[in-house]
Amino acid sequence: MVWPFKEKVSHTDVNIRDDLSTQQRQFADFVRAFPDPVMVLDRNAVVIIANDPATDVLEIDPVGQHLSASIRAPAVLEAVTASLGGAAPSRVEYELRVPLLRHFDVYVSSIPGEPSVLLVLKDLTREQQIERMRADFVANASHELRTPLASLSGFIETLMGAAKNDTAAREKFLETMRIQADRMKRLIDDLLSLSRIEMNVHLRPSGTVDLAHVARHVADIMSVMAKAEGCDLRFDLPERLTVTGDRDELVQVVQNLVENALKYASTGKIIDITGRRDDGHAELSVKDHGPGIAPEHMPRLTERFYRVSVQESRSRGGTGLGLAIVKHILNRHRGRLQIDSELGRGSTFTIRLPTK
Numbered sequence: 001m002v003w004p005f006k007e008k009v010s011h012t013d014v015n016i017r018d019d020l021s022t023q024q025r026q027f028a029d030f031v032r033a034f035p036d037p038v039m040v041l042d043r044n045a046v047v048i049i050a051n052d053p054a055t056d057v058l059e060i061d062p063v064g065q066h067l068s069a070s071i072r073a074p075a076v077l078e079a080v081t082a083s084l085g086g087a088a089p090s091r092v093e094y095e096l097r098v099p100l101l102r103h104f105d106v107y108v109s110s111i112p113g114e115p116s117v118l119l120v121l122k123d124l125t126r127e128q129q130i131e132r133m134r135a136d137f138v139a140n141a142s143h144e145l146r147t148p149l150a151s152l153s154g155f156i157e158t159l160m161g162a163a164k165n166d167t168a169a170r171e172k173f174l175e176t177m178r179i180q181a182d183r184m185k186r187l188i189d190d191l192l193s194l195s196r197i198e199m200n201v202h203l204r205p206s207g208t209v210d211l212a213h214v215a216r217h218v219a220d221i222m223s224v225m226a227k228a229e230g231c232d233l234r235f236d237l238p239e240r241l242t243v244t245g246d247r248d249e250l251v252q253v254v255q256n257l258v259e260n261a262l263k264y265a266s267t268g269k270i271i272d273i274t275g276r277r278d279d280g281h282a283e284l285s286v287k288d289h290g291p292g293i294a295p296e297h298m299p300r301l302t303e304r305f306y307r308v309s310v311q312e313s314r315s316r317g318g319t320g321l322g323l324a325i326v327k328h329i330l331n332r333h334r335g336r337l338q339i340d341s342e343l344g345r346g347s348t349f350t351i352r353l354p355t356k
């Protein structure tokens with residue numbers, strides 16, 4: 001199969017396509033069927049075939065133009081030149097900065113029997129993002145565990161040394177140690193809970209749950225904390241608000257929202273829990289009248305370990321996993337979380353779930 005190679009390439013993309021023989025067209029169709037961006041270059045490094053994914057990624061139709069018009073990376077151009085000179089297939093990294101930062105692995109290979117080169121771009125952006133998130137996650141989790149662990153080790157040393165025979169100090173230290181150990185246990189429970197929910201994300205729960213009942217149950221569980229914070233829970237719930245779901249998980253969702261309202265917005269004194277139904281969905285809102293959340297934090301609240309104030313959250317025994325768990329549970333339920341907040345006026349966290 002001989003390509004219509006020209007010494008000087010002055011024709012347009014249409015001309016090049018018109019020049020292709022039936023066999024070449026079949027080959028071009030084959031390339032176009034590929035899901036990854038693929039290009040074929042002639043011996044002058046002019047693009048003679050590019051599939052739609054390549055055109056999308058490069059944001060121009062590169063056919064009929066020298067490769068340097070679409071990929072301005074010396075390493076890729078060098079690999080193409082080497083390949084045209086008979087070098088073995090190679091892989092080169094390529095970074096696209098506009099409109100978004102994307103990383104590609106470019107596979108460059110000569111086509112056997114043809115003075116031409118095949119370029120396949122593999123998008124590594126998502127893989128790299130996942131890898132970074134995994135690394136961040138391990139770093140965050142280790143850091144959160146190390147803090148209480150360091151404090152425990154410190155107290156153990158003191159109890160074995162300086163405070164060995166000091167009964168009063170021992171009592172005090174043991175109490176602090178218990179709090180730190182509880183904190184570590186809660187963190188591990190939350191992490192396990194997250195991984196269990198993630199594992200089941202494709203298994204949609206099938207139970208029948210009354211959200212109005214869940215809300216009242218959570219209010220009972222939280223009543224001691226509400227009293228301690230001087231907060232009243234106010235309800236506006238229908239008799240029943242039934243959804244398809246997993247009751248324990250939905251209790252966990254509502255509990256975290258009410259607990260957050262009590263922890264971060266108790267100055268508002270009243271928390272409104274409202275339920276309503278519209279076609280095919282049930283909604284439950286937890287509204288506080290506390291300090292609210294600044295807009296720049298809102299999109300990040302459901303990230304693991306994200307806290308507006310790490311200090312404040314930690315002092316209340318928080319690890320910043322609550323809303324990440326809420327989001328994962330809602331994903332599994334095909335539901336969603338909406339957060340509305342205004343500084344100085346309070347926040348409303350609304351969960352919306354399909355009733356069927």
Ligand SMILES: Nc1ncnc2c1ncn2[C@@H]1O[C@H](COP(=O)(O)OP(=O)(O)OP(=O)(O)O)[C@@H](O)[C@H]1O
Pocket residue numbers: 190256260261264265288290291292293301302306307308309313314317318319320321322323324347
């Ligand atoms: N009602 C609220 N008012 C103001 N800030 C809030 C409210 N709810 C959540 N936040 C902010 O969002 C952050 C993340 O909440 P999230 O429930 O994920 O973690 P946490 O409560 O800090 O810890 P955890 O839930 O794991 O015990 C909180 O640390 C807090 O800064």
Ligand SMILES: [Mg+2]
Pocket residue numbers: 256259260318322323
């Ligand atoms: Mg929380």
